Amino acid sequence: MNGVILYADDDVLQPNSFENKLFSKFHADSKYPILPITSIQDLKRTIQSLSTIRVLILDWEFRVPKEDPDMPDRNENPLDWLMSHHIYSLIYIYSRVDIKDKIKKDLKTRYGENKIFFKRKAIGNSESQEYESIYNDIVKFEEDNKHMELPFIWSQSINHFIHSIFNELETASPNWIKEIRDTAKNDGAEPVSEVINIFNNLLNESIIQNKTLRDALNTYSYEDQDTYENQDKPEENTAKLYQRIFYTKITDDAPIMTGDIFKFNDNEYGILITPECEIREKKEFALDFLIFEIKNINEYLLKTYNYGSNGSPFNEIKEKQKEKLRKIFNNSDSTIHLLPSFPFLSENINEANNTYNRCACIYLRKAFAIKKKEEYDDKRIGYKLNSPYIxxxxxxxxxxxxxYGVPAIPETLRDFNLSG
Structure with missing residues (x-):
């Protein structure tokens, strides 16, 4: 796999230290570009600045720099940071400290059983012995996680085009950000979102042409991973995947955007459809929504397909009826719109239902509603419907x-044209 190795240890740059000698061993191997990091603060900044991390070799205890020489020595560990961030790489905890089993379990739950490893620094081993041991662990990790090669290529492609686009825009106009922002603001749009959307569109148009990425996607096969049938809950895993594709979690301080999802009461939800360019001027008064109820899907299936009348679960009905029901997700019925694995909130707590198998059904004929500010204020559930689905x-x-209705044509005319 391509990428940079980060070696984070407060002794990694100490002359003649074991950690420094081990770092030099990695550095001498041209297959492994490696960066030394001596503090958790520097590690945070480095992670934010890199697109692809092959391996993070991470000590567990770091000395906290003293602001006053009379202060006692104090150490810190990266647990809180690891639990509050997502790092897409092998995380190799390499320390003299004995880490508690509960901490190991929590980190494995967050990052995956095969993506985080714990190794004690071997007292008495030479740096060459430790290098070989760590090298073999990295090779095994990469063999077991070949599916990560493509996201690494993807990340590097994004990074390449980001630099290219920034250069092109700045060459065209050093004030490109201000020009786009102010133009959007004068037009009534949300200016910051407009700048971001324009850049993302340019990035998308560039990255979709990248031959290396396209070739990698064409040759990618899930045979490098566990097969679909061997997963613990294959259907639920697929639902989780598509819930992420259809919907994005939003922060509390995110601006109101087209596609935001609201909950107006225990049964009624709404999706904001006011155009992005009008939200800024209308949001203090009223906005446009498509409203639907949780029960809509059951009503529709019962009325249209008589499904649910006898209480038979889906896996017990006849295959012919299953095929009919599966086709409803093509949205071929012009009177409704279905959204799969909708993030309905549970009845008691403000979090998405974790079964992922509840579908939203919007009756287009009666869905439209204008909600005043006092009706929708503080009603966002923390999700939005993504593009292009909104x-x-x-x-x-x-x-x-x-x-627009047109007169019907006679059956004889239909038959005559079909026989031509």
Missing amino acids: QQLRQRYVAFFGR
């Missing part, structure tokens, strides 16, 4: 009311 929903809603 655009699809808005287009289908507009198309439903844009239908």
Whole structure:
């Protein structure tokens, strides 16, 4: 795998220390570009600045720099930082400290059983012996996680084009950010979101042409991983995947955006469809929503397909009816719009239902509603419907009311044309 090795240890740059000699051993191996890091603060800044980390070799105790020489020695560990961040690489905890089993369990739960390792520094071993041991562990990790090669290529491609686009935009106009932002602001749009969206569109148009990434995607195969059938809960895992593709968690301080999901009461939800360019001027008064209820999907299935009338679970009905029901997710019925694995909140706590198997059904004929600020304020659930699914929903809603009826033609004319 490509990427940089980070060796984070407060002794890594101490002359003649064991850690420094081990670092030099890695550095001498041209296959392993490696960066030394001596504090948790520097590690945080480095992680934010790199696109691809091959391995993070991480000590568990770091000396805290003294602000006053009379202060007692104090150590810190990276536990809180590791538990509050996501790092896509092998994390190799390499320390003289004996780490508690509960901490190991918590970290493995967060990062995955095979992506975080714990190794005690071997007292008495030479740096060459330790290098060989760590090297073999890294090789084994990469053999067991070949599926990570493609995301690494993807990340490097993004990083390449980000630099390229920034250079192009700055060459065109050193004030490009201000020009785009102020233009959007004068047009009534949310200016910061507009700048970000424009850059993301440019990045998407560039990265989609990258031959290395396209070749890697074409040749990628899940045979390098556990097969679908060997997963503990294959259907739920697929639902989790598509819930992430359809919806994004948003922070409390995120601006109101088209696609934001609101909960108005225990049964009623709404998706904001006011265009992005109008939200800024309208949000203090009223906004446009498509409203739906949790029970809509069960009502629709019962009325349209008589599904649920006898209480039979899906896996016990006939295959012919299963095929009919599966096709509803194609959204071929022009009167409704379905959103799979919708992040409905549980009844008691403010978090997404963890079964991932509840579908939102929007009756387009009666979904539209204008909600005043006092009706929608503080009602966001912390999710939004992603692009292009929010655009699809808005287009289908507009198309439903844009239908135009025409006179029917006789059956004889239909038969004559079909026989031609």
